Amino acid sequence: MAEHTATHPAGGTPPGSLEPLELLYEEAGQPRFGLPPALATAYGGDLGFTPPCVYANFVTSIDGVVALGPEYPSSGSAISGREPADRFVMGLLRACADAVLIGAGTLRATPGHRWTPDHVCPQAAPDFAELRRSLGRATQPDLVVVTASGDVPTEHPALQSGALVATTVDGARRLDGRLPAACTILTAVEGSTLRMADVLAALRAHGRTAVLTEGGPHLIGHLLGEDLLDELFLTTSPVLAGRTDTSRPGLIEGLELLPNRPAWMELISTRRRDSYLFLRYRLRPPRAHAGPESALPR
Ligand SMILES: NC(=O)c1ccc[n+]([C@@H]2O[C@H](COP(=O)([O-])OP(=O)(O)OC[C@H]3O[C@@H](n4cnc5c(N)ncnc54)[C@H](OP(=O)(O)O)[C@@H]3O)[C@@H](O)[C@H]2O)c1
Structure with missing residues (x-):
């Protein structure tokens, strides 16, 4: 494989046998x-967030596939090849969060x-714990599951060990008596779709201001549709996934942005480990790219 950086610029010894990420670019400030x-x-340097914030983390193939289709469980792992550096970044981003927000599709898959x-x-568990202590965070981030239907696998260990569930009135009815005792209904709203702004407001009311979302694509579509996503961490895995006529979504499902509503992003940092790229982007505020006269990339 490619050469690795022998020195440890931040001065510590990385956890386990992890090779440090190579920092290629980072915006100042x-x-x-x-x-x-x-x-x-x-990580190849420091990291931080200014709450309240919502940041997403995804892994994608080079050809833009983030999920292989319903017949393949845990397809994120297949796309990342379970690369240790990607799993480290996932862990680190979770360790920074008050809550990890996912859609029911991701839970089911x-x-x-x-x-x-x-x-x-x-x-890296002891180091993650030290970070959370230093940030005044709870021992583990809360898991928050969004489901309109309430059709979630209640035997799933993530639910068995406790989660907040944001759902509809119908979903809450379906879950009544089935949800593990460790789980709490965060919201139960009328209608068939949750306003994600309300879900985030409910979390903030409970002091959960740094929210990581790990998708999936439909949930990201809802968050982007309401202009609620601040940052995206995207791992580009050095693999081609391909498509036939099966459903292999990209990062966003259920929402069209280009050409009428482009969501331009600014690069915050780029890291590398072998042929994997770890990109961090900030969503530009919608008003910054409102008109055709704005200085946009071509
Ligand atoms: N590559 C990666 O990094 C990555 C990351 C995450 C997921 N994935 C993959 O993505 C696939 C799942 O995709 P997906 O788009 O189906 O997942 P998803 O976004 O996690 O789940 C969609 C479901 O979440 C619920 N939901 C989301 N937003 C809602 C809203 N505003 N109101 C009400 N309900 C809402 C609905 O649940 P109900 O159907 O219960 O009503 C909806 O059907 C899996 O294969 C997973 O492995 C990949």
């Missing part, structure tokens, strides 16, 4: 938490998963 040295070394930092990168 980013907020910084002051990561524990082992995490800063593995990922049996056995736990949306905790330690689940994806156990070798």
